Amino acid sequence: MKKLGSLEALSEALRRLPGVGPKSAQRMAYHLLQHDREGAAILGIALTHAVERIQHCASCNTFSESEVCETCLDAVRDTSLLCVVETPSDQMMIEQTMTYKGLYFVLMGRLSPLDGIGPKDIHLEKLVSRATDGKVQEVVLATNFTNEGEATAHYISETLKARGLRVSRLARGVPVGGELEYVDAGTIARAMLDRRTT
Amino acid sequence: MKKLGSLEALSEALRRLPGVGPKSAQRMAYHLLQHDREGAAILGIALTHAVERIQHCASCNTFSESEVCETCLDAVRDTSLLCVVETPSDQMMIEQTMTYKGLYFVLMGRLSPLDGIGPKDIHLEKLVSRATDGKVQEVVLATNFTNEGEATAHYISETLKARGLRVSRLARGVPVGGELEYVDAGTIARAMLDRRTT
Numbered sequence: 001m002k003k004l005g006s007l008e009a010l011s012e013a014l015r016r017l018p019g020v021g022p023k024s025a026q027r028m029a030y031h032l033l034q035h036d037r038e039g040a041a042i043l044g045i046a047l048t049h050a051v052e053r054i055q056h057c058a059s060c061n062t063f064s065e066s067e068v069c070e071t072c073l074d075a076v077r078d079t080s081l082l083c084v085v086e087t088p089s090d091q092m093m094i095e096q097t098m099t100y101k102g103l104y105f106v107l108m109g110r111l112s113p114l115d116g117i118g119p120k121d122i123h124l125e126k127l128v129s130r131a132t133d134g135k136v137q138e139v140v141l142a143t144n145f146t147n148e149g150e151a152t153a154h155y156i157s158e159t160l161k162a163r164g165l166r167v168s169r170l171a172r173g174v175p176v177g178g179e180l181e182y183v184d185a186g187t188i189a190r191a192m193l194d195r196r197t198t
Numbered sequence: 199m200k201k202l203g204s205l206e207a208l209s210e211a212l213r214r215l216p217g218v219g220p221k222s223a224q225r226m227a228y229h230l231l232q233h234d235r236e237g238a239a240i241l242g243i244a245l246t247h248a249v250e251r252i253q254h255c256a257s258c259n260t261f262s263e264s265e266v267c268e269t270c271l272d273a274v275r276d277t278s279l280l281c282v283v284e285t286p287s288d289q290m291m292i293e294q295t296m297t298y299k300g301l302y303f304v305l306m307g308r309l310s311p312l313d314g315i316g317p318k319d320i321h322l323e324k325l326v327s328r329a330t331d332g333k334v335q336e337v338v339l340a341t342n343f344t345n346e347g348e349a350t351a352h353y354i355s356e357t358l359k360a361r362g363l364r365v366s367r368l369a370r371g372v373p374v375g376g377e378l379e380y381v382d383a384g385t386i387a388r389a390m391l392d393r394r395t396t
Contacts, residue, residue: 005263006244006248006252006263007248007252007263009244009247009248010247010248012244013237013240013241013243013244014215014244016230016234016237016238016241017215017229017230017241018225018226018229024217026287027216027287028215028216029248030261030285030286030287031215031216032214032248033248033249033252033261034306034307039211039214039215040214040248040249041245041246042211042214043211043212043242043245044241044242044243044244044246044249045211045242045246046204046207046208046210046211046212046242047208047211047230047238047239047245048239048242048246049204049207049208050204050205050207050208050227050230050238051235051238051239051242054204054205054231063205063231065204065205087228089224089228108232109232
């Protein structure tokens with residue numbers, strides 16, 4: 001049996017998703033075509049729209065459809081506080097604790113020299129110019145408490161302290177080795193309240 | 199933080215994939231937007247194309263971009279043999295054994311009364327009219343050897359024998375309870391050679 005162009009292309013394309021191998025991709029393709037063509041059409045459009053419309057916020061670097069995201073434009077937020085997180089998920093977790101009313105900077109990654117991820121890849125220049133805008137008084141480092149997150153926090157801390165900024169780190173209420181995204185909100189709230197100047 | 203329209207829509211849409219929950223969907227969305235926008239664009243186009251182009255073969259019922267698929271149009275195949283399988287994956291497995299040169303009918307499912315899947319859902323009328331075209335001499339039932347696959351084979355066997363067709367079943371070289379897609383080609387080859395009239 002010769003494989004079909006469109007079907008083969010769909011299976012191949014589904015393998016671009018993280019954690020999806022050839023068998024899963026084929027099962028997904030068959031499932032969508034046989035049982036959920038509407039879902040396939042919706043997903044196709046959602047992907048195309050997302051790629052076209054979503055860029056990075058000019059201010060905080062998170063995903064945004066506008067040049068500056070809604071959080072950065074929020075007038076009630078405390079512009080003297082800047083919280084640095086690795087991913088939008090981490091930012092969402094902190095928002096859910098309701099203990100922080102400042103602004104954010106989303107690195108979209110972490111330093112990881114072994115994987116070739118250096119300061120440029122986590123947009124450090126953008127962070128420095130954002131943090132030295134004259135309004136920010138304190139930078140709260142909320143990278144993960146993994147080895148790489150700690151190294152990232154240390155690196156950023158040194159860089160920003162050299163420019164005269166106050167730098168703090170989430171308190172160690174967060175379990176060592178844990179990732180923010182999977183910690184309960186109470187623990188993150190405790191860590192936010194207990195943050196200390198480094 | 200307010201969620202973004204396009205990003206939220208993408209996460210929601212990714213959940214239409216089988217086996218993908220909210221956390222995986224979000225991770226997939228972030229991964230694509232951050233690390234593989236090209237992949238996201240390709241997948242979007244592949245989905246749209248597949249939904250637009252792929253229909254069911256008028257003859258064997260498998261996925262096809264043309265009205266009749268390439269396998270059914272293949273002039274060297276033995277038109278007196280018709281092999282009934284549940285899915286295109288099963289058909290592909292049988293093709294790989296190189297022991298079968300007839301044609302196929304793909305049910306795109308199996309009888310499962312508990313799930314409300316009856317004879318109509320597995321295109322039984324289409325199968326009957328295909329099998330009674332005057333050329334087909336023998337129908338080889340190659341549904342899975344699960345309870346549902348066996349019940350499906352039994353039901354089809356009774357229906358076609360009532361119309362005077364010879365009906366055979368893959369030999370029980372295939373382990374009971376196993377699914378064709380995951381059995382080694384040697385076992386399927388043995389079962390194809392040992393098929394017996396029911």
